[in-house]
Structure formats: structure tokens, C-alpha cells
Amino acid sequence: MTRQNAPVAERRPRRVSMEQVRERLGEPDAMIKSKIQDHIGEHTRRFIAHSPFLTMATADASGRADCSPRGDYPGFVKVLDEHLLAIPDRPGNRIADSFRNLAENDGIGLLFFVPGSRETLRVNGRAYATDEPDVLARMQTEARTPELAIAVDVEEVYFHCGRALIRSRLWDPAGQALAGELPTLGEMAVAQFGLDVDPRLLEARLEEGYRKLY
Amino acid sequence: MQLTILDRIDRPAEDVVALILRGAHGPLAPWEPGAHVDLALPNWLTRQYSLCGDPRDRERYRIAVRHERLSRGGSDYVHRYLREGRTLEVSLPRNTFRLVPAPSYLFLAGGIGITAIVPMLRAAAGAGVPCSLVYAGRTYASMPFAGELRAAYGDRVTIVATGHDGRPDLAALAAGLAPETVVYCCGPASLLADCEAVFPAERLHVERFRPQPRTFGPDTAFDVACARSGRTVPVPADESLLDALNHAGLPVPAGCREGVCGSCEVTVLEGEPEHRDDVGAAPGRMYACVSRSRSPRLVLDL
Known part of the structure; x- marks a missing residue:
């Protein structure tokens, strides 16, 4: 790294505690907290059925985190029931970070996008790798069936407000x-x-x- | 493609919806009994459905869709998310299941396979040709159009609810078949296999929704020379002809990718194709999604 690109400040940005964060932000509206659901309802199901893209966050046992993109035709994530999703594993780089993380730590955070929609859908839960034939059969695309899928037991479901996408002009x-x-x-x-x-x-x-692609 | 408006969604049976698609810019392309169209869904998937309305009605098409238990995204989308009033693109009709002229017909339908048969029965009966239909399904409530067919054609229609009546006695039908009668069958693999076992092959016409399970020799590599573009494309053993052409930037349209719909038909100028489709390729034609080559080189009109 050249001197020119080094941070202006010679010391690390200072750290603030959660108390200080709360003090600066204030308390969230009661309505915001109550919008968190524990299952896939009719509207969230329709959102997932039209989503061709999501980001998937997982972490290993020590907390080392990563986030990876997943994309396919809209509805590529299957809603098996109102508490259970399945995400196909399409050919990629074979590094299998997400699978390795999930084997150690089953926590998962998903963020679904629908092109043109400013709101995004957050789904958090517990996940594991599966090769259940009936699940994989529903994921067949261009005559190819994935070898594996990620099953997600849904714990929290909510729509995230559109400000970030509005500010970023993401769909412009x-x-x-x-x-x-x-x-x-x-x-x-x-x-x-x-x-x-x-x-x-x-x-x-x-x-x-x-x-x-397949 | 033709632009249509989804005028109405009917529920003619348990787990079955019928879609009435009206031409957005006037009359739709004409079709004959046995034809199907590609329906382009809002989730980017394309599926093939037989036209089951009246060919004389140029204003609208009717298709019917069963909600498959292991839907790959087509029927599930149609059932859960399609809404009346939406515009939908539909291909020009394609017919790989034509009704050939005959002195009399026996039609056999299983479940949602009735869709291809409905216009055939109407055409035959309308022309005064002797015909009959045996229509089998699990339960009466699961069988679309059973009531309207009985009402229109009376005793010429036999409804068999297999859960109650058992399977239709095809051997008896075959034994009583007049020598000039031509048989048309559309339905699940088990019904088609039973028909193929009892009816003479030269008088039996079948249409499948899924390929029949068959085994072929090992997939081998071959070359494809494309006469119009002057390009030669190698097809590796682990890739289909369709994928190889598409990856080489020579796009060939595709529908089912299982050798049943006929949308990826290409013209063969030289070489010996190994046909693996369930459509029945005409001489000089092949279906690129499943068929391969017996000769080391094929020349295609591409």
C-alpha cells in the first residue's frame, strides 16, 4: 500500500460501546419490532417466488463470517412450508465456505432482492446441507439437478425498509x-x-x- | 411470440386451473387439435401446454395446468402467483400430435392429458366421424372437463375414476377395436406403456409430458458443422448438442430440454443423428436437447 492510500488518521478509528450507539440512535419504534414474524406468510412467499438473487451470511464456530451471493431464476429458493426454505447449490467455485461454516455453526442470515423493489426481505434461521431427492427434484433447471441444497429452518422474517436501495439508486x-x-x-x-x-x-x-451456468 | 392477456382463471378440477388467454392485439394464430404452445411465465420459466379450447375461437386460447407435487417452478407459479389481467407471452402453436384423417377414432386420456384430447374429440365429433373417449383419472373430482365432455358427447365418453373403478380395461378395448380405428393417447407414462402393449403400433399415436425412461449407449463427442455460418462446433461427451451450440454463440430455442416438446428442432444436412427424443423426428430433422450423433460429424442448417 502506498503512503498516498494510507488512512489520513494515524490511529485506528475510535470504538464506541453499544450504550453509546443506543444513545446516538434512540429507541426503535415498537412497530418495527413487531413486524418481525416467525414464519413465511403469504406476502413473504410471493416475494421469495419473485426473487432471483440473495446474499447469504454464515460464520464458522469461532465467529469468522462470510457472505456470498446466490442467484438463479425468480423463485429458485423453494418454500417447502411456512417454516422451511431450500436453496439450491449451483456450480460455483467449489470452495464450499457456506457449507463448511454451516457444519460448525448453523446460524444463517439471508437477504432477498427483487429487481425493481426497494424493499428487501430478511430471513434468519438455522441451516444444514441436504441431498433430499424430492427437494433436489424441484430445483432441476436446464435438465440439470443440483447435487446439494441448503435447508433453512426459518426463525425470523421481515421486510427491510427501502432507504438503502433508494440512496444507492440500485435499480436505476x-x-x-x-x-x-x-x-x-x-x-x-x-x-x-x-x-x-x-x-x-x-x-x-x-x-x-x-x-x-448449470 | 404473441402477447395475450390472462382474462380468467377457472378451477375445472382439484389442483387444476384453466387459463383463458385473450389476444392483446386482436386474433391469435390459428391452430389444429393436438397443438401446444410455450407459455413464458413472469419468473422467466417457459412451459409447454396443450391448447384445449376451441380452434374456431380466434380471440382466445385455453390451457389447463395441474399443480405438480414436485413442481420445478412452472405449475407452482401458475397456481400460486398468476393473477387475472396480467399480460403473458405465448409462442405460436406447434403441433407434434396431429389428428390424421381416419374412418374412426378411439381417444384415451389420463389425467391432465385430457387437454390435448378435448379439441380432437370436438373436431372428430363435429365432422361426424365415429369416435369415443375413455378418460381415466384418480378421482372424478381430480379430472378436468369430465362433466362438460359427458354433457357434450354423452355415451361416447367413458369416465374411469381409477381409485373407485380400477384401471380401464385396455385389453378389452384392443380386442374390440375395429380394424380401421386409429387410437390417440395422452397421459402419464404408465397409461402410455399400457397402450403401447395392447394397441398396434401403426395405429397408435401418443403424446408424453415427460420422457419415457430409456437407456442409451455412452455419450460420445462429435463435431457439428454449421452450413450457414460456416462454423464447426465440437460437442464434448458431457455436453448436449443444444448447450454446445448455445455456448458457441449459435442460439437454438429450447423448451422442455427433455425431448418431448419439439421446440429445439434443427435441420440435418449430412451425417447420422442418434435420435433420443420422444417426439419422433421427421426425416432430416433432429431435436438438439437430447439427440446426439452416430457419425463423427453432423452438418446442420444453422
């Missing part, structure tokens, strides 16, 4: 110009691994890999 097509300001994946890989190849060559290989 004009915002997509931002991606043009980023290095390409090929450029990043060449820099990170010190490769002596044309980034565009790597790019073409990656694009080819992206065509095969």
Missing part, C-alpha cells in the same frame, strides 16, 4: 455506468497473480466459462 439503469469504471476481471487477475499475459485473453476464457 444509469447506475450501471459505474461498472465501466472498474478494472476488468482479466486485469485484476493479471495484476494479482503477476501474470505475463494479455488480460483480454483471460477475459475471453472467463466469458466462455460464464456461458456454462
Whole structure:
């Protein structure tokens, strides 16, 4: 890291306690607390049926956390009953972070997105890996059935207000110009691994890999 | 594609909805009995459904959908989330189950397979051709259109509720079959297999919703030369012809991806395809989703 990119402050940002946080924010509305449900209702079910994308947070036994994206056609997450969801495991990088975490610590936090909707849906619960044939059969896509799925016992369900998505202009097509300001994946890989190849060559290989999604 | 408006959702039986789709810009494309369409759902999935309305009504199509227990997202969406008034895209009708002219017909339907048969029965009866229908389902309440068919065609229609009456006696039907009668059957795999066992193959026409379980030789790699684009695409052993073409940037439309709907038909100019579909490819045609090649190279009109 160059000097130019170092934080302006020489010391770490100071820490505040939860009491101080509460003091600054004030108490939440009683209504906000009461909106948390313990099951999938009619409206949340419809939201999940139209969601093609979610983020999944898990952590290992020591609390080391990570968050990964999951996406497919809308409704790829199956509502098995009002307390049980199943998320297909599609081919990815085979690192299996989420599975390894869940084997040690079954806590899971999901955030569902529906393109165009400012509100997001939060679902928290306990999860485990499954290969139940009737569950996997419902996830068959393009004639391929996943090998595994994640079953989620639902504990908390609630809609998250739209402010973050409004402020971020997430669904504004004009915002997509931002991606043009980023290095390409090929450029990043060449820099990170010190490769002596044309980034565009790597790019073409990656694009080819992206065509095969299932 | 044709734009339609979902005018009405009816419930003609337990776990079955019938959708009335009206053309958004006037008359819809004509069709003949046995035809099906692709229905593009709001959740990006496309499913095939037989047209079960009246071909003379150019304003609207009718389809009927059973809620599958292990739905992969199609019938579940139709049953739980579709709402009246929504616009839906529907393909042009495709027919892989044509009603060939015959002196008389025996129609056999199992469950939701009745949808393909309803317009056939209407056409045959309307033309004064002798015909009869044996319609089997688990219970009477689970069988769509049973009442309206009995009302319209009377004794020509036999309803068999298998939970109560047992399975239809196909052997007796076959034994009593007049030599000129042509048999049409649409329904679950078990009914089709029973029909294939008792009726002469040359007079039996079947349509499947799911492929019949069969075993094939090992999948081998082959090359596909695309005559119009001048490109040659290798098809590895672990990839379908359809996927290989799509991955190579030569898009071929796909529907069921199981060799039953016929939407991925391609024209073969040279080479010997290994047909694995359940549609029955015409000479010079093949279905790219499941079929492969016996020769090391195929030439396609792509």
C-alpha cells in the first residue's frame, strides 16, 4: 500500500460501546419490532417466488463470517412450508465456505432482492446441507439437478425498509455506468497473480466459462 | 411470440386451473387439435401446454395446468402467483400430435392429458366421424372437463375414476377395436406403456409430458458443422448438442430440454443423428436437447 492510500488518521478509528450507539440512535419504534414474524406468510412467499438473487451470511464456530451471493431464476429458493426454505447449490467455485461454516455453526442470515423493489426481505434461521431427492427434484433447471441444497429452518422474517436501495439508486439503469469504471476481471487477475499475459485473453476464457451456468 | 392477456382463471378440477388467454392485439394464430404452445411465465420459466379450447375461437386460447407435487417452478407459479389481467407471452402453436384423417377414432386420456384430447374429440365429433373417449383419472373430482365432455358427447365418453373403478380395461378395448380405428393417447407414462402393449403400433399415436425412461449407449463427442455460418462446433461427451451450440454463440430455442416438446428442432444436412427424443423426428430433422450423433460429424442448417 502506498503512503498516498494510507488512512489520513494515524490511529485506528475510535470504538464506541453499544450504550453509546443506543444513545446516538434512540429507541426503535415498537412497530418495527413487531413486524418481525416467525414464519413465511403469504406476502413473504410471493416475494421469495419473485426473487432471483440473495446474499447469504454464515460464520464458522469461532465467529469468522462470510457472505456470498446466490442467484438463479425468480423463485429458485423453494418454500417447502411456512417454516422451511431450500436453496439450491449451483456450480460455483467449489470452495464450499457456506457449507463448511454451516457444519460448525448453523446460524444463517439471508437477504432477498427483487429487481425493481426497494424493499428487501430478511430471513434468519438455522441451516444444514441436504441431498433430499424430492427437494433436489424441484430445483432441476436446464435438465440439470443440483447435487446439494441448503435447508433453512426459518426463525425470523421481515421486510427491510427501502432507504438503502433508494440512496444507492440500485435499480436505476444509469447506475450501471459505474461498472465501466472498474478494472476488468482479466486485469485484476493479471495484476494479482503477476501474470505475463494479455488480460483480454483471460477475459475471453472467463466469458466462455460464464456461458456454462448449470 | 404473441402477447395475450390472462382474462380468467377457472378451477375445472382439484389442483387444476384453466387459463383463458385473450389476444392483446386482436386474433391469435390459428391452430389444429393436438397443438401446444410455450407459455413464458413472469419468473422467466417457459412451459409447454396443450391448447384445449376451441380452434374456431380466434380471440382466445385455453390451457389447463395441474399443480405438480414436485413442481420445478412452472405449475407452482401458475397456481400460486398468476393473477387475472396480467399480460403473458405465448409462442405460436406447434403441433407434434396431429389428428390424421381416419374412418374412426378411439381417444384415451389420463389425467391432465385430457387437454390435448378435448379439441380432437370436438373436431372428430363435429365432422361426424365415429369416435369415443375413455378418460381415466384418480378421482372424478381430480379430472378436468369430465362433466362438460359427458354433457357434450354423452355415451361416447367413458369416465374411469381409477381409485373407485380400477384401471380401464385396455385389453378389452384392443380386442374390440375395429380394424380401421386409429387410437390417440395422452397421459402419464404408465397409461402410455399400457397402450403401447395392447394397441398396434401403426395405429397408435401418443403424446408424453415427460420422457419415457430409456437407456442409451455412452455419450460420445462429435463435431457439428454449421452450413450457414460456416462454423464447426465440437460437442464434448458431457455436453448436449443444444448447450454446445448455445455456448458457441449459435442460439437454438429450447423448451422442455427433455425431448418431448419439439421446440429445439434443427435441420440435418449430412451425417447420422442418434435420435433420443420422444417426439419422433421427421426425416432430416433432429431435436438438439437430447439427440446426439452416430457419425463423427453432423452438418446442420444453422
